[in-house]
Amino acid sequence: MSLASIRSALETALNGITGSVPTAWENAAYSPVTGTAYQRATLLPAEPQNIEIGPGYTERGIFQVDLFYPKDTGAKAAIARASLIRSTFAFGTELTSGSVRVNINATPEIGAARADGDRFMVPVRIRWHSRIAGG
Numbered sequence: 001m002s003l004a005s006i007r008s009a010l011e012t013a014l015n016g017i018t019g020s021v022p023t024a025w026e027n028a029a030y031s032p033v034t035g036t037a038y039q040r041a042t043l044l045p046a047e048p049q050n051i052e053i054g055p056g057y058t059e060r061g062i063f064q065v066d067l068f069y070p071k072d073t074g075a076k077a078a079i080a081r082a083s084l085i086r087s088t089f090a091f092g093t094e095l096t097s098g099s100v101r102v103n104i105n106a107t108p109e110i111g112a113a114r115a116d117g118d119r120f121m122v123p124v125r126i127r128w129h130s131r132i133a134g135g
Contacts, residue, residue: 002059002100002130002132003043003045003059005097005098005099005100006043006059006097006100006102006128006130007043008097008098009095009096009097009100009102010041010043010063010095010102010126010128011025011041012095012097013088013089013093013095014039014041014063014065014085014088016088017084017085017088018084019081019084021037021038021039021067021081022036022037022038022039023038023039023040023041024038024039024040024041025041026041026042026043032068032119034118035070036070037067037068037069037070037077037078037081038068039065039066039067039068039081040065040066040068041063041064041065042063042064042065042066043061043063044061044062044063044064045059045060045061046060046061046062047060048060048132049129054134055133055134056131056132056133056134057132057134058129058130058131058132059129059130059132060105060127060128060129060130061127061128062125062126062127062128063089063125063126063128064123064124064125064126065085065123065124065126066121066122066123066124067081067082067121067122067123067124068116068119068120068121069119069120069121069122070118070119070120071115071118071119071120072120073120075113075120075122078113078120078122079110079122081122082110082122082124083110085108085124085126086107086108086110086124089104089108089126090104090107090108091104091105091106091107092104100130100132101130101131102128102129102130103128103129103130104126104127104128105127105128105129106127108124108125108126108127109124109125109127110122110123110124111123111124111125
């Protein structure tokens, strides 16, 4: 259940960014519209960490947001959106969903842009962790 809450916290924050862009969520139908920007959100969990003997562990991973903008229109709009995402998920930000707290543990990485079909794609990687109490 913790990964569902972590996903919810991250997706809610992404969805709350002003100047919304259509989003292709994982395992949800989405058909890109030609000539229109969109973003794809993917939760990439990593191996949980057990930092002590006893109950509880730390979930960690990357929340990747791939930005897709029409090709041959320049990088400005995509980089502006990547910067908005970076400021929303700034280092030290804490997000919550129910009783689960998700901490952003690094400044989000804006990766190298590349062509992706008829799109210009810019990846943004958001590193997170969440301490999960044991029972």
